[in-house]
Amino acid sequence: MQDHQGSRNGGGSRPSPAAVGVDGGSARTNTLVSARGVSKTYTAANRQPVLALSDVDLDVAxxxxVALIGPSGCGKSTLLRMIAGLDNDYDGELSWTRAPRPGKDIGFVFQEPALLPWRTVERNVSMGLEAQRDRSAEGKARVRNLLELVGLTExxxxxxxxxxxxxxxxxAIxxxxxxxPQILLMDExxxxxxxxxxxxxxxDLLRIxxxxxxxxxxVTHSVExxxxxxxxxxxxxxxxxRIKAVHQVPLDRDRTPEARRLPQFAEFSGMLRQELQ
Amino acid sequence: MSGDTSTALREPVPAPPRPRPTGRPRPAAVRITLGVLAAAAYLAVVIAGWSVYVRVADVPVYLLPPPGEVWDAARDLIGNGQLWPNLGFTARNIALGFVGGTLIGTLLGWLLWSSRWARELLAPYIVLLQAAPKIAVAPLLVLWFGLSQTSQLVLILLLAFFPMMTAMLLGLRDVPADVATLGRLLHLSRWQYLRTIQLPAAVPALLAGAKVAVIDSMTGAFLAEYLSAQKGLGYLMVLGNTSNDTPLLIAAVVITVLVGLAGFGLVSLAERRLLRWNR
Structure with a gap:
C-alpha cells in the first residue's frame, strides 16, 4: 500500500506503518501528533465519490x-486542514499527545497573508491574544519580540x-x-x-x-x-x-544559504523531484 | 451624480472650515478650497441665470419668484421663529429614522446572512415590501398608526433599512475565505467574529448603503410630513403650496435640500474617518 522510508534506518526493514516518525534515529521521538489510516472521501459535483486522501499515516514529532510535498490535488492541504481541526469529516484517527486547546494551539499561515486591512500590523499580530482576552505582559512581550524577529518593529x-x-x-507568520501555539501549520x-x-x-522562518x-x-510544492x-x-x-514516502533531509539543522549549494542539497532535492514524477 | 451633490454640499456652509483629520498634506486643503470655490461659482451662475430669466421672461411670482423673494421668505422663516422648530422636528425624525433603519437593516442583513432559514423565510417578503410604492403605503400607515409620529417613523424606517440590509449582505460576502478560517482557528465567538471581523469588513459597503439610507430617510420624513404632520419642513412646503406662497414653498425646498446634503456630508465625513486604513 504505502512504502514509508526513513532514509537513515531504511524504511524497508520496518514494514509496519507505525514505524513512520519514529525513524530517523534522532532524539526526536516524542510525537506531538500522529495520523493513522486517515482517509477522506468527498462527493464531487457530478455526485461521484472521490477519494481525496487514502490511508495516510504520519507522525510529527x-x-x-515536516514538509508535505506533492502535486496539486494530492490532498496535502486537506491533511493540513485536518490537523488544524478545520476539517473533521474523515475516517481514521488523528491523535495528539496533548490535545490542542481551541483557539490557542494551532498557528496557521495561509498562502495569502489574510491580514485585516483595517488593523495595524501590531493589532493584526495580537489578534489571537485579543480573542483570548489575554492582556498579559508576556503576551505583549511576545508580540514585540515576534515583530522584531520578523523585522517589522518599525x-x-x-x-x-x-x-x-x-x-x-x-x-502573518x-x-x-x-x-x-503548539504547532505552526503553513499552507504554501x-x-x-x-x-x-x-x-x-x-x-526568517529558520531563525524563528x-x-x-x-x-x-x-505544505509546499517546491522541492528546494x-x-x-x-x-x-x-x-x-x-x-x-496518499503518502508515498517520508524522507529524512540529510542536512544539519543549522542551515544557512550556503546549504543550498551543498551536493547533498542538490542530490536530495533531485531525488524528491524524481519521486514526484 | 454623487460628485454633484458632494460639491454642492459645500455651498451652504462656506464660512466654517470643515474639520479635517490631523496631519493631512496641504494638497488636500488646496483641493477642498478649490472645491468650495467651484461650488460657489456654480451657485452664483445658477442664481444669476434664475434671476435673469425671471426678469427677462417676466415670470409671475406665483410660478417662479426671483431668488431675492425666496431669500426673503427664508429670512422671514427665521425671523418669525418658524424655521427652527420645524427644522428641528424634521431633523430629529430623519436622525431617528436613519439610526433606527441602520440598526434594523444591519441586524437583518446579518440575520439573513447567518441563517438559511431566515433567508428563505424573509428575503422574498422583504423585497416585496420594498417593491410596494411608499407613497401608497404611507396613507395606510396613517390609517394604522394615526396622525402620530409613530406612523412617520415607521415610514422612514421602512425606507431606510433596505439599503442598509443590502449593504450588510454585500459587506459580509466581502470577508475573504482565509479570514473566515482565521476566525475559526482563533475560536472566535459569534459576537467576537461579528465585532472584530464581519462588521469592520462590511464598513465600506455599509457606508455606501448609509449614503443611500440618509437620503431615503429624508425622503421618508418629507413624505410623512407632507401627508400627515402639523409640523416640520414638509409641513412648511404644504403650507407654502396651499397658501399660494410660492417663495415660501421654494425656500422650504431649498432648506430641505440643505438638510439632505448635510446628512450626506455627515456620512461622507464618517467615511473619511472610518476608512482611513484604505487611503
Missing part, C-alpha cells in the same frame, strides 16, 4: 519541521496596505505565533512571493524556529523549499492522495 503601526508582500507574509506560505523574497522568508523550536508542518526548511519530507501522490 515535537519541535520538528512598521508596527502601519496598515497592511503600506507593506510589501513579503512584509505582509512576515506579519508573527500573527500565527503570537499566542504561542511562500507560494505567492517572488524568489528573492521567498529565500529571505525561508531564513531557532528561537521558538516550534513544531512546523509546511522542502529540502531547505524541513527535517523530514513527506512525499505525496495524487488520486488518491
Amino acid at each position: 515535537q519541535g520538528e519541521i 512598521f508596527a503601526r502601519s496598515f497592511p496596505k503600506e507593506l510589501s508582500g513579503g512584509m505582509r507574509q512576515r506579519a 508573527a500573527r500565527a505565533l503570537a499566542y504561542d 506560505p511562500f507560494g505567492a512571493l517572488d524568489a528573492i523574497t521567498r529565500d529571505r522568508l525561508h531564513d 524556529w531557532e528561537q521558538t523550536h516550534k513544531t512546523i508542518v509546511l 523549499e522542502a529540502t531547505y526548511l524541513a527535517d523530514r519530507v513527506a512525499v505525496m501522490s495524487a488520486r488518491p492522495g
Whole structure:
C-alpha cells in the first residue's frame, strides 16, 4: 500500500506503518501528533465519490519541521486542514499527545497573508491574544519580540496596505505565533512571493524556529523549499492522495544559504523531484 | 451624480472650515478650497441665470419668484421663529429614522446572512415590501398608526433599512475565505467574529448603503410630513403650496435640500474617518 522510508534506518526493514516518525534515529521521538489510516472521501459535483486522501499515516514529532510535498490535488492541504481541526469529516484517527486547546494551539499561515486591512500590523499580530482576552505582559512581550524577529518593529503601526508582500507574509507568520501555539501549520506560505523574497522568508522562518523550536508542518510544492526548511519530507501522490514516502533531509539543522549549494542539497532535492514524477 | 451633490454640499456652509483629520498634506486643503470655490461659482451662475430669466421672461411670482423673494421668505422663516422648530422636528425624525433603519437593516442583513432559514423565510417578503410604492403605503400607515409620529417613523424606517440590509449582505460576502478560517482557528465567538471581523469588513459597503439610507430617510420624513404632520419642513412646503406662497414653498425646498446634503456630508465625513486604513 504505502512504502514509508526513513532514509537513515531504511524504511524497508520496518514494514509496519507505525514505524513512520519514529525513524530517523534522532532524539526526536516524542510525537506531538500522529495520523493513522486517515482517509477522506468527498462527493464531487457530478455526485461521484472521490477519494481525496487514502490511508495516510504520519507522525510529527515535537519541535520538528515536516514538509508535505506533492502535486496539486494530492490532498496535502486537506491533511493540513485536518490537523488544524478545520476539517473533521474523515475516517481514521488523528491523535495528539496533548490535545490542542481551541483557539490557542494551532498557528496557521495561509498562502495569502489574510491580514485585516483595517488593523495595524501590531493589532493584526495580537489578534489571537485579543480573542483570548489575554492582556498579559508576556503576551505583549511576545508580540514585540515576534515583530522584531520578523523585522517589522518599525512598521508596527502601519496598515497592511503600506507593506510589501513579503512584509505582509512576515506579519502573518508573527500573527500565527503570537499566542504561542503548539504547532505552526503553513499552507504554501511562500507560494505567492517572488524568489528573492521567498529565500529571505525561508531564513526568517529558520531563525524563528531557532528561537521558538516550534513544531512546523509546511505544505509546499517546491522541492528546494522542502529540502531547505524541513527535517523530514513527506512525499505525496495524487488520486488518491496518499503518502508515498517520508524522507529524512540529510542536512544539519543549522542551515544557512550556503546549504543550498551543498551536493547533498542538490542530490536530495533531485531525488524528491524524481519521486514526484 | 454623487460628485454633484458632494460639491454642492459645500455651498451652504462656506464660512466654517470643515474639520479635517490631523496631519493631512496641504494638497488636500488646496483641493477642498478649490472645491468650495467651484461650488460657489456654480451657485452664483445658477442664481444669476434664475434671476435673469425671471426678469427677462417676466415670470409671475406665483410660478417662479426671483431668488431675492425666496431669500426673503427664508429670512422671514427665521425671523418669525418658524424655521427652527420645524427644522428641528424634521431633523430629529430623519436622525431617528436613519439610526433606527441602520440598526434594523444591519441586524437583518446579518440575520439573513447567518441563517438559511431566515433567508428563505424573509428575503422574498422583504423585497416585496420594498417593491410596494411608499407613497401608497404611507396613507395606510396613517390609517394604522394615526396622525402620530409613530406612523412617520415607521415610514422612514421602512425606507431606510433596505439599503442598509443590502449593504450588510454585500459587506459580509466581502470577508475573504482565509479570514473566515482565521476566525475559526482563533475560536472566535459569534459576537467576537461579528465585532472584530464581519462588521469592520462590511464598513465600506455599509457606508455606501448609509449614503443611500440618509437620503431615503429624508425622503421618508418629507413624505410623512407632507401627508400627515402639523409640523416640520414638509409641513412648511404644504403650507407654502396651499397658501399660494410660492417663495415660501421654494425656500422650504431649498432648506430641505440643505438638510439632505448635510446628512450626506455627515456620512461622507464618517467615511473619511472610518476608512482611513484604505487611503
